[in-house]
Amino acid sequence: MPLLGLLTGCSGEMSIMDPSGPAARAQFWVWWAMFGISAVVALTLFALWLFTFRRREQPQRTPREEQRIMLRWVLGGGVLLPVVSIIALLVFAAPTGRGMLPLPLPEGEAERIEVVGHQWWWEIRYPGEEGERDVVTANRLVMPAGEPVDFRLTSADVIHAFWIPRLGGKRDMVPGRYTTIRLAADAPGVFGAQCAEYCGAQHTHMLLHVEALERDDFEAWLTERRSPPEPQEGFDQAREAFGEHCAACHTVDGFPEELIVEDVTHDIQGPNLSDIGSRPTLGAGVLPMDEGAIAYWLQHHQTLKPGNRMPPHNHVGAETLQDIGAWLEALEP
Ligand code: HEC
Ligand SMILES: [Cu+2]
Structure with missing residues (x-):
């Protein structure tokens, strides 16, 4: 059962087992090649190990012969096998890496x-x-x-x-x-x-x-x-508060410069918010962008994502944050 649970990790939007592009597909086959080769090596070693338990007459050997046999194992298993496996993997993997380089295309540009x-x-x-x-x-x-x-x-x-x-x-x-x-x-x-x-x-x-x-x-x-942003109308209070508390870290295209109160005490940059209303999540995937989500994020972001680089806004006031949230949610191109 625990294994079945692990298998569910093999599908979904972040699964390497479900490649959707040439680079991922190539990596997928490198993964199988690595798995295959290591499985063969592991099984071979296991078989050899079992083989040593076999009861049989020990042939009489001189110490010299013993040494020669041992040397053969060391060279075969310790040098030849790894070299061959690594070269085989390299042959598989090198074109995969090359496929992800920005080489010139036959026509046009990427x-x-x-x-x-x-x-x-x-x-x-x-x-x-x-x-x-x-x-x-x-x-x-x-x-x-x-x-x-x-x-x-x-x-x-x-x-x-x-x-x-x-x-x-x-x-x-x-x-x-x-x-x-x-x-x-x-x-x-x-x-x-x-x-x-x-x-x-x-x-x-x-x-x-x-x-x-x-x-x-x-x-x-x-x-x-x-296209150049359209002049913003309405939400006067929200925009004024944004200029005072937020604009030092966040850019909104077309935001009137005279409203920006520069705060030079930090060098933190925050995400550009010009199209925030059209984005699917907040806080890099912490919250889905539902109605009211921005205001909620502004009040609770240090609980939702402790230690994130945006300072808490306790001094701003819940009502103002709600205003700002409503304005930001309306920001779509
Ligand atoms: C000191 C710089 C700073 C100030 C001031 C600041 N922020 Fe932020 N803000 C950030 C950073 C950094 C993040 C990214 C946090 C994270 O996700 O780790 C962020 C994230 C956000 C997000 C989520 C963006 C996204 O793409 O998910 C919103 C919305 C936001 N801030 C709005 C505001 C508002 C409104 C104010 C003013 C009340 C404000 N911020 C003040 C730095 C700041
Ligand atoms: Cu990281």
Whole structure:
């Protein structure tokens, strides 16, 4: 029964046993090759071990012969077997690694998306061509399906790792350094992703929601966010409070600059909130984005995600936080 329980871990949005892209599929076969080869080696050793229990006449051997036999075992089992198994695995694994490199494509260029790891959330950037704005969002990665995408990775603080189990990976995200990994999704779908390098207390609460869309839907999603923000109306009090308490860490595109009260006592960056109302979760997967969820998050985030880098807002007042929450929920492109 406990084994059956473990098996349920083999399906679902984060399963490497259910690959949905070329890189993950290649890794899936490397996994089976490793499993197969280690099973063969283990079974062979087990058989040999059983063999030693066999009762039989011990032939008379000279010490020299004994030594020669022993040497044969050491060379065969200790050197030859590992070398052959490791080379076999290398032959399997090398093309898999190569498939995730951003090599030139026969035609066109791969879509490029930048991902920055933060304690404990994901910043996602879609660089604009000349003159265009960058589109910046958080904790939700939207990508085109059916084509290679180059993810350019880095970190703002400590080492994180980018891993979308059903598409492939993983790759470290190192502060001050850029690495690129190429992944593709076979078809539109939703995939789970998770930071794969321990990065502090809330490492487990660093989930990323990945959506692969048809090319046209992806373009539409991006264009909506790329166009200049419309002037905001209403929610005057909420926006004023946001300028005072929140805008030093959080960006909202089109937010009037005169409302921003700069607070220079910290260097923490928070997620860009420009399209927060359209995102599926809050706090990197801690809460689903239901009605009222933002206000709830603002009041309880240090209980929901203890130690996260956003200070508590006790001094702001529940009513104001509710106002801000309602305004943020309306922020959709
Ligand atoms: C000192 C910087 C800082 C201040 C000030 C701050 N935040 Fe944050 N905020 C953060 C950080 C860091 C996170 C990410 C927490 C996490 O998920 O680990 C965050 C997360 C959030 C999220 C969730 C975003 C998401 O994508 O899930 C919302 C919404 C939010 N803040 C709103 C606010 C509001 C409203 C205020 C003002 C009342 C505020 N923040 C003040 C740093 C700050
Ligand atoms: Cu981590």
